[in-house]
Amino acid sequence: EKGGYDHFMLKEIYEQPSAILDTFRGRLLSNEAVIKLAGVEDNMKKFLAADRIIVVACGTSWHAGLVAEYIFEDLARIPVEVEYASEFRYRNPVITEKDIVIAISQSGETADTLAAIKLAKSKGAFVFGVCNVVGSSIARESDAGAYTHAGPEIGVASTKAFTTQITVLTLMALRLARAKGTMSSSEFRHHLIELETIPGKVEEALQSDAYVKTVADIYKDSKNCLYLGRGFNFPVALEGALKLKEISYIHAEGYPAAEMKHGPIALIDEQMPIIVIATKKGHYEKVVSNIQEIKSRKGRIIGIVTKGDVSVKELADHVIEVPETIECLTPLLTTIPLQLLSYHIAVMLNKNVDQPRNLAKSVTVE
Numbered sequence: 173e174k175g176g177y178d179h180f181m182l183k184e185i186y187e188q189p190s191a192i193l194d195t196f197r198g199r200l201l202s203n204e205a206v207i208k209l210a211g212v213e214d215n216m217k218k219f220l221a222a223d224r225i226i227v228v229a230c231g232t233s234w235h236a237g238l239v240a241e242y243i244f245e246d247l248a249r250i251p252v253e254v255e256y257a258s259e260f261r262y263r264n265p266v267i268t269e270k271d272i273v274i275a276i277s278q279s280g281e282t283a284d285t286l287a288a289i290k291l292a293k294s295k296g297a298f299v300f301g302v303c304n305v306v307g308s309s310i311a312r313e314s315d316a317g318a319y320t321h322a323g324p325e326i327g328v329a330s331t332k333a334f335t336t337q338i339t340v341l342t343l344m345a346l347r348l349a350r351a352k353g354t355m356s357s358s359e360f361r362h363h364l365i366e367l368e369t370i371p372g373k374v375e376e377a378l379q380s381d382a383y384v385k386t387v388a389d390i391y392k393d394s395k396n397c398l399y400l401g402r403g404f405n406f407p408v409a410l411e412g413a414l415k416l417k418e419i420s421y422i423h424a425e426g427y428p429a430a431e432m433k434h435g436p437i438a439l440i441d442e443q444m445p446i447i448v449i450a451t452k453k454g455h456y457e458k459v460v461s462n463i464q465e466i467k468s469r470k471g472r473i474i475g476i477v478t479k480g481d482v483s484v485k486e487l488a489d490h491v492i493e494v495p496e497t498i499e500c501l502t503p504l505l506t507t508i509p510l511q512l513l514s515y516h517i518a519v520m521l522n523k524n525v526d527q528p529r530n531l532a533k534s535v536t537v538e
């Protein structure tokens with residue numbers, strides 16, 4: 173059942189190219205320059221009239237929501253707020269009929285997310301579910317939705333659910349951008365063509381596995397770890413840190429790279445590994461100067477870089493390459509080595525990778 177892999181998590185990491193393809197199926201028609209998402213199409217009027225989108229989710233799904241915030245705002249120019257479902261539901265939030273709430277959940281059973289959408293519905297908001305499990309409670313409770321089609325995810329640490337959530341949300345943002353006219357038809361076409369290359373590029377990113385394993389071996393005994401990213405890759409830094417925490421029990425934090433100097437920089441010493449997402453697109457020069465700041469405090473730098481990178485290579489202790497793509501799609505690639513790094517460290521530390529202590533696959537209690 174693990175298909176020859178030692179753990180479900182590794183199997184699921186490797187399934188990502190095909191899982192993303194499954195998410196595209198019937199929806200991404202690049203020859204015709206069309207995106208088809210029935211749940212969006214049938215409710216286009218509501219989407220176009222919406223004042224804002226509120227995303228509610230927990231854990232990794234919340235990170236996918238943060239990536240979506242950057243993508244929706246950039247491409248479709250719709251304001252987005254991303255909320256922890258557990259906070260939203262108890263905050264007496266301001267919600268109106270002109271709000272669209274997107275609930276993101278792999279399992280579709282997360283108690284806080286389910287309660288958040290019930291609250292939103294009671295205030296008249298339109299609820300759109302992005303779930304993986306077909307027929308799950310959140311899927312049923314939503315007014316409309318789009319499944320991720322990642323296939324069953326068994327490992328408690330979410331991997332392919334995350335990348336397929338980002339894929340669905342990107343398709344949605346592109347479809348809405350086209351409908352709103354915030355994107356030209358040639359830009360739209362260009363995005364579709366790039367999106368179509370992602371499964372192959374994820375496959376290529378997976379080829380860093382052996383090298384990532386050697387990096388894991390060097391840092392597996394660390395007590396702390398810092399993950400930094402900017403823009404579209406800031407949420408990827410949060411997700412990388414969560415992945416490491418939950419399966420290896422090493423303390424890790426994700427930060428927007430520029431926030432480092434407002435506190436976490438005090439943690440940096442010769443022992444401290446700092447994983448920096450520094451792809452060519454998106455504030456590259458600024459991230460390089462953040463790396464210089466770390467270097468001058470003798471931190472150990474692991475850079476996630478675009479293939480062929482030169483500047484970060486000169487400064488970092490290690491660099492892990494991912495293929496080049498357009499900026500808004502980089503999270504789908506930069507996530508891959510971070511998943512592999514956590515996986516290898518956890519295995520080397522003899523941890524229960526698929527069923528980490530104290531955690532359940534779906535959190536059906538608040």
Ligand code: M6R
Nearest residue numbers: 231232233277278279282329330
């Ligand atoms: O099933 P959901 O997507 O609603 O689950 C939300 C979180 O419980 C989940 O993402 C959790 O953070 C994972 N263990 C992360 O790997």
